Amino acid sequence: MKQITLLYHDVLEEGAHQQSGFPDPAAARYKLGRAAFVEHLQAINTVLQSQPITIEQLPQVTQQPIPFTIGFDDGGVSSATIIAEELGQFDWKGHFFITTDWIGKPGFVNENQIRELDAAGHRIGSHTCSHPNPMSQCSQSQLVGEWTQSIARLSDILGHSVEVASIPGGAYGKNVARAAATAGIRWLFTSEPVRASWQINGCTMLGRYGIECEDAPRKAAAFVAEDWTVLTREWMAWNAKKTIKRVGGTLYYKLRRWQQNLRHDDKQ
Numbered sequence: 714m715k716q717i718t719l720l721y722h723d724v725l726e727e728g729a730h731q732q733s734g735f736p737d738p739a740a741a742r743y744k745l746g747r748a749a750f751v752e753h754l755q756a757i758n759t760v761l762q763s764q765p766i767t768i769e770q771l772p773q774v775t776q777q778p779i780p781f782t783i784g785f786d787d788g789g790v791s792s793a794t795i796i797a798e799e800l801g802q803f804d805w806k807g808h809f810f811i812t813t814d815w816i817g818k819p820g821f822v823n824e825n826q827i828r829e830l831d832a833a834g835h836r837i838g839s840h841t842c843s844h845p846n847p848m849s850q851c852s853q854s855q856l857v858g859e860w861t862q863s864i865a866r867l868s869d870i871l872g873h874s875v876e877v878a879s880i881p882g883g884a885y886g887k888n889v890a891r892a893a894a895t896a897g898i899r900w901l902f903t904s905e906p907v908r909a910s911w912q913i914n915g916c917t918m919l920g921r922y923g924i925e926c927e928d929a930p931r932k933a934a935a936f937v938a939e940d941w942t943v944l945t946r947e948w949m950a951w952n953a954k955k956t957i958k959r960v961g962g963t964l965y966y967k968l969r970r971w972q973q974n975l976r977h978d979d980k981q
């Protein structure tokens with residue numbers, strides 16, 4: 714099964730990036746302004762040949778043209794206050810991945826908003842309890858706990874089972890996937906920039922193409938249109954970054970935080 718999924722995070726009205734989602738500077742590069750987000754949706758719409766699907770439809774839909782899904786990580790409050798409204802202009806359904814320890818905190822969706830998104834036909838999924846990073850370095854019991862408890866909390870809020878999730882920080886590993894399968898997750902979105910899906914212990918892994926605030930709307934549209942050059946460039950950049958992470962280990966994360974803090978200080 715192949716699909717194209719675009720991964721977004723928060724969408725902001727004009728002003729501080731702390732309005733929605735994680736307040737740290739590292740998160741800011743994934744947050745789009747509302748006007749830019751609308752331009753992304755419009756650009757995607759021009760190349761889209763059929764409506765976006767929700768993930769459980771994937772086995773049933775024809776693979777031509779390639780199915781498209783759209784998802785939003787972290788559970789920032791803009792999921793309910795901006796994103797759902799803008800998706801509604803196109804009658805699109807999205808996937809909202811909630812970090813359950815943050816439910817109801819400033820800048821994050823509360824329980825009612827999660828129920829409203831669900832009732833509007835969007836899919837609610839887990840983005841773990843605490844957003845560990847890098848998740849693939851957690852112990853097996855931590856991994857199972859992050860998935861099991863977050864799924865239980867969301868199922869409790871919604872009154873029905875939740876079987877979809879996304880991995881924080883793009884830290885995919887087979888250990889993360891196996892723990893998700895143990896927790897009963899059937900669909901697990903990674904940040905691997907691929908169209909293919911693959912199976913681990915009965916759980917279907919899915920790739921996603923991440924969008925950052927500096928990405929032009931035409932880049933999002935190029936992903937959806939399967940522009941070979943753009944897909945390949947993304948794949949190569951991602952794998953180069955993965956190699957650096959593997960070689961540099963925790964040093965990579967320290968350097969990244971240091972660099973992001975410098976950038977943040979520059980802007981102030």
Ligand SMILES: [Zn+2]
Nearest residue numbers: 786787881882
């Ligand atoms: Zn995240």
